Amino acid sequence: MEKQNDTICALATAAGKGGVSVIRVSGPQAPAFCRKLTGDTPEPRQVSLSKFHAASGELIDSGLSIFFPGPRSFTGEDVCEFHCHGSPVVVDQLLARLVEFGARLARPGEFSERAFLNDKLDLTQAEAIADLIDSSTVQAARHAVRSLQGDFSRLIRNLVAQVIELRVYVEASIDFADEEIDFLASGNILARLQALVSAVDLTLAQAKTGSLLREGLRVVIAGAPNVGKSTLLNALCGQEVAIVTPIPGTTRDMLQREINLDGIVVHLTDTAGLRQSDDPVESEGILRARKALAEADHVLLLVDAANVDDFQSLPVWQEFAALPLHQLTVVFNKIDLHQMPPMIQPATVPQKLFLSASTRAGLDLLKQHLKNCAGLTPATDGGFMARRRHLVALAGAKESLKQAIHCLEDLKAGELVAEELRNVQKQLDEITGKFTTDDLLGAIFSSFCIGK
Ligand SMILES: Nc1nc2c(ncn2[C@@H]2O[C@H](COP(=O)(O)OP(=O)(O)O)[C@@H](O)[C@H]2O)c(=O)[nH]1
Ligand SMILES: [Mg+2]
Structure with missing residues (x-):
């Protein structure tokens, strides 16, 4: 990071005309x-009525000035605020x-960045400021405020403290090479590792809810050509968005x-049907469809209801071999052609749902299913705001x-356990910003x- 002197x-405040602007x-x-x-020489933390003058001595405006001496300020540095009339x-x-005096115009996020570098906020709190400002629902704003208050950071710091305790124990055991495994067994390390996995899982579930409020659920509709993907998109949107033909x-x-x-935002993506194609345009569409699949929170694999029993032998099924199955629902479409009732089988792996996109029978089941997948219930309301990068780090820590x-258990190698625990700590520390790279900070604050 460049020097902050x-x-x-x-x-x-927002650009444009208004009652008051704050610099x-x-x-x-x-x-x-x-x-x-x-x-005037400003008095610390007192509001003064001030006149702001041009170099010529002419009056620019009159307003209020406040001086917050560091470190008791937002950035931890000496901060002044000038409240003038809201005229651009x-x-x-x-x-x-101010630039004439020698000030530099701030980059996006630079005030928050300085607050972070001066330990006034950790990274999740700095991100929560941006999320609070950007929130579009009351629920999202409440979650962001809780993150800003440090709820999320506290959970992560608590996990880190447990990891450090374990590391100390495990690393000490390495020095007792002969009795290393006995030593580890007596410390009940296995049970403590398992308890940590559960604790990380719980945090991950809460973070997912937070992230969902911020980013919405990304659902991709995929399948072979002509199974009714575009018809389903249109049905869910309640308007003719996509072109539907029998071709x-x-x-x-x-x-x-x-x-x-x-209240849950769902980003629906309709994709090109997955098949081998010689058409360069269609092939590019298929390439993009695969990319969307990889980034989806949830995939709806559409299959013609005629294939209820043999869908796993369809070529399109191969595309899904690599997907974690809890993110996948197989939707059997066109039940109207097969005299089947709409229904859902949530307990099967993968989950199965039967509907007709064109008659809309079973559409309500699908909407309810998507809400369940989002996992957003009144019970999760005490949560905090989280971002995708937090989810990635938590999932990495769990791994x-x-x-x-x-x-x-299997290798009985204390040194490797110690190495993995170092990784866990590093990934958790990335969330709060205790461990960071300039690239990561640049990416966060420049947005x-x-x-701010
Ligand atoms: N009978 C019936 N036909 C459907 C249903 N859904 C889609 N279709 C028809 O299947 C054909 C292909 O639909 P389309 O949405 O373009 O499929 P896509 O290629 O997967 O996007 C069209 O002729 C649709 O009218 C359904 O639930 N029942
Ligand atoms: Mg289509």
Whole structure:
């Protein structure tokens, strides 16, 4: 990260006309710039009525100024805020004046980034600020506030503390080479590793709910050509979004629509039918369909109801061999042609659902099923906001824990257990930002808006 000894400034309120605009300045020169702009030495944490002057001495505006000396400020540095009238012209003049003094216009997210670098916030809290501002439902806002208050960070720190305790024990055992395994057995390491897997699982489930509120559920409709994928998309959207014909290979590009199921945003993607094709356009569509499948939260594999008994011998089934099966529902379509009732078999692997996209029989079952897949219930309301990168890190930590159990039980190798536990800690530390790379920080903060 570049050095933070410069002083940055930006408009902190929304751009455009309004009652009041707030300009934020952070860095060692902030109080000096305040003195130059207002002619007064600012009193810490007191609101002063100020006049803001141009270089010529002419009045730009009058308003309020506040000085928050570091480290008791948002960024942990000296911070000044100037409240002026909400005029873009006034704001431009004040910012130009600050730049004249030697301030630099802040990059997107730079205030939050400094707060993070000065340990005022951890990474999940900094992200929660952006999520709170971006939230589009009350529920999402509540989850973001809880993350901002540190609920999520506390859970992660608690997990890390348990991992460290285990690491200390396991690493100590390596020094007793002869009795290493006895030593590990007496420490009940296996039971503690298993308890940690359960704890990570629980956090992962809560984080999934949070992430869902932020990002929505990504559902991909896939299958062979002509099974009724586009018809199903249209039925779920309640409008004719996709072209439906009896000709196989009609859909070539991906079609995406958002639907709202009782407050859960579902991003639906209709894809090109999966088959071998010599048509370059259709082939590209199929390539994209496979990519969408890999990124989906849930896949609806559409199959003609004629294939109820032999769907696993269809070529399209091979496409799904690599998918984790809990993300997959096989939807048998066109039941109207086979005199079958709409129904769901949620306990089978994979789960099965029977409907008719064109008569809409069973469509309600599918909507309810998608809501269940999202796992969003009133019971999960105490949760926090989470992002996809948090889910990836938690899933990685769980994988390393399972690996550690394998190293202990099957390989009886304490050193490998220690190595896996190091990985677990690193992945958990990535969530709160205790372990980070500049790339990760750059990617996170650059998605913030300026002045945040
Ligand atoms: N009888 C019946 N026909 C359907 C049903 N769903 C789709 N179709 C027909 O199947 C053909 C292919 O549909 P389409 O949605 O384009 O399939 P896609 O290639 O998978 O997108 C069209 O002629 C549809 O009218 C259904 O539930 N019942
Ligand atoms: Mg289609």
